[in-house]
Amino acid sequence: GAGVSQSPSNKVTEKGKDVELRCDPISGHTALYWYRQSLGQGLEFLIYFQGNSAPDKSGLPSDRFSAERTGGSVSTLTIQRTQQEDSAVYLCASSLIPGQEGGKLFFGSGTQLSVL
Amino acid sequence: DAKTTQPPSMDCAEGRAANLPCNHSTISGNEYVYWYRQIHSQGPQYIIHGLKNNETNEMASLIITEDRKSSTLILPHATLRDTAVYYCIVNAGNNRKLIWGLGTSLAVNP
Numbered sequence: 001g002a003g004v005s006q007s008p009s010n011k012v013t014e015k016g017k018d019v020e021l022r023c024d025p026i027s028g029h030t031a032l033y034w035y036r037q038s039l040g041q042g043l044e045f046l047i048y049f050q051g052n053s054a055p056d057k058s059g060l061p062s063d064r065f066s067a068e069r070t071g072g073s074v075s076t077l078t079i080q081r082t083q084q085e086d087s088a089v090y091l092c093a094s095s096l097i098p099g100q101e102g103g104k105l106f107f108g109s110g111t112q113l114s115v116l
Numbered sequence: 117d118a119k120t121t122q123p124p125s126m127d128c129a130e131g132r133a134a135n136l137p138c139n140h141s142t143i144s145g146n147e148y149v150y151w152y153r154q155i156h157s158q159g160p161q162y163i164i165h166g167l168k169n170n171e172t173n174e175m176a177s178l179i180i181t182e183d184r185k186s187s188t189l190i191l192p193h194a195t196l197r198d199t200a201v202y203y204c205i206v207n208a209g210n211n212r213k214l215i216w217g218l219g220t221s222l223a224v225n226p
Contacts, residue, residue, distance in 0.1 A: 004159075033213065035216075041218070042203075042216040042217055042218045042219065043160070043214075043216040044216075045213040045214070045215075045216075048213050056213065058213075059213065091159050091160075093159070093160075100148050100165065100167070102207075103148055103150050103165060103205070103207040103208075103214065104150070104162050104165060105152075105160070105162060105214070106162065107159030107160050107161070108159050109158055109159050110158075110159050
C-alpha cells in the first residue's frame with residue numbers, strides 16, 4: 001500500500017479481555033515500531049522490529065503486552081487481560097534502515113483503544 | 117539519544133512565518149535533527165531533517181546553528197491547517213527508537 005495501515009481504527013473492549021491490533025507497514029520498509037500515546041501526552045515507545053534481528057522489547061510496559069512481525073511485514077500487537085490504563089492511541093510506524101533515512105518514520109493513523 | 121527542549125506552545129498569525137525553536141545542546145556529531153508534526157487525531161507526519169546544513173523542502177525550512185546545539189523550523193506562510201503539535205527529535209538515523217518529548221503546540225490564528 002501507499003502508506004502504513006492500521007486496523008481497527010477504533011476498539012472498545014471490556015476490562016480483562018484480550019485485544020489484537022494490526023499494522024501493515026510500507027512495502028520495503030525493514031523497520032517497524034509500535035508506540036502508544038495517552039491523551040495530551042507524547043509518544044511512548046513500545047517495541048521495535050528490524051529485519052530478522054531480535055526485536056527491541058524494552059518499552060513494553062508489562063508481560064501482558066506482546067508483538068510479532070510475520071514474514072518481515074505485517075505486525076500484530078496483542079494486549080492480554082486489558083486494563084483501563086491501557087486506554088490510549090496505539091501508533092505503528094515503519095522506516096527504511098540504515099542511515100539517515102532510518103530516522104524518517106512513516107506513521108499510520110493509529111488505533112484508539114478504549115477499555116471500559 | 118540527545119534530548120531536546122521546545123516551548124510548550126506558540127501562536128502565529130495566518131500568512132505569517134512560524135519559527136519554532138528547538139534546543140539540543142547535547143547532540144552528538146553523528147546525530148541528525150528531525151522534525152515531525154501531529155495534527156489532532158492523526159499519526160505524526162515527517163516534515164524535514166538535517167545534519168548541519170540548512171535544509172528546505174516543500175513543507176518547511178530547517179535552520180541549524182553552526183554549533184548544532186539548536187535549530188529552528190520555519191513555516192514560511194503559515195495556514196490554519198498548520199495548527200498542530202511539532203516535535204523536534206535528534207537521532208543518529210540508525211535508530212532503535214526515537215525519544216519523543218511533548219513538542220510545541222502551534223496555533224495558527226486567522
